[in-house]
Amino acid sequence: MRITLGFDPRLHQYGDVTASVHAILQAWCEVDWFEPSRSSDEAAATLFRQHHARAYAHAPDIFAADVEIRFAQGSWSEFGAWCDRVRNDHSWDWKFSALKAMSFRHAKARGWSREAEARNLPVNETRPGDLLVRFSAPSGAEIVMWNGVPAHVEGLDERLYGDARDHARFYVGFAHSDVIDCLEWQMAEGKDALDEDPFWPLLGCYRAGLYPFSLDRGTVVLFRFVDGPPALPRARLLRRR
């Protein structure tokens, strides 16, 4: 199950970060959500350590110097248990309190804002390939919003039900902030090199089929599915009388 964009990013230019935007969007669309991973634990651990090292380099007050990586595997009930654990833990909010705080700090340090990034975009108009949109109300209020990167996994609602669907949607939403932060990091840097972007190796984890659950400043669980999502139900042919 994959996410598809409504456009081909390779047909669009994004200034000094064109190549990195293309790479990031391609990586996002290559994630085959919730399928068993073919990557080794070691390869996945390398990716996460890259992410953590870069995050620590930018925010040593938020992240621990070292990270302990644990591995877990299972099916939807185990995955759901990890989702519930991080959702209900209010002492450490990896996405909202740690990663977003780091991302915000980085943008501010570079003097970057969405408003400045979108200054040459038309107002109240969306064009294929635009990642941001400028909205202006008659009152004069103007807001810049993200528009071009979806979080809808094709087939998820058809193949998953109940708690599994809820947990899957939660995790994709969880991961979606990383692809946006990855793009904004590059826009703030104003260059294509991805070698310092902490969010790039995180996308690599998702693409490798390992799903991180950060438990605290220095501990993460990388989860892999042992079975893929259920197949689409077969249509039943009614016997003719």
Added chain:
Amino acid sequence: MLRSMALAATIDPRPLALSARDRRIVDHALRTLPPGADFGEALRALRDAVAAHIPNGRVFVLGTTDAGPIVGSIVSGVGIVDSERGVELVRVAPGGACARLGRFAGRG
């Protein structure tokens, strides 16, 4: 790229339609809205409330209606949209269905 959708005629009756985080953001935005706020003012209030509760918080375009864009959280699908009744709070489901949760800001 923007999906067109119609607002459902009924209000989403689920008492827990908003997560705790969404509720805090909505309440914050509502407190800062002037009476009779238009969609632009509502959008700014929502954006500021998101920024107040989430570092580097963002609002996303979730879809469009005849009256304009639906703007809100891409994670929960909760957002606001302009309508004849004023600015409404809605929820966009992953498949695109849009349900009204209630009024966000009124006209006049």
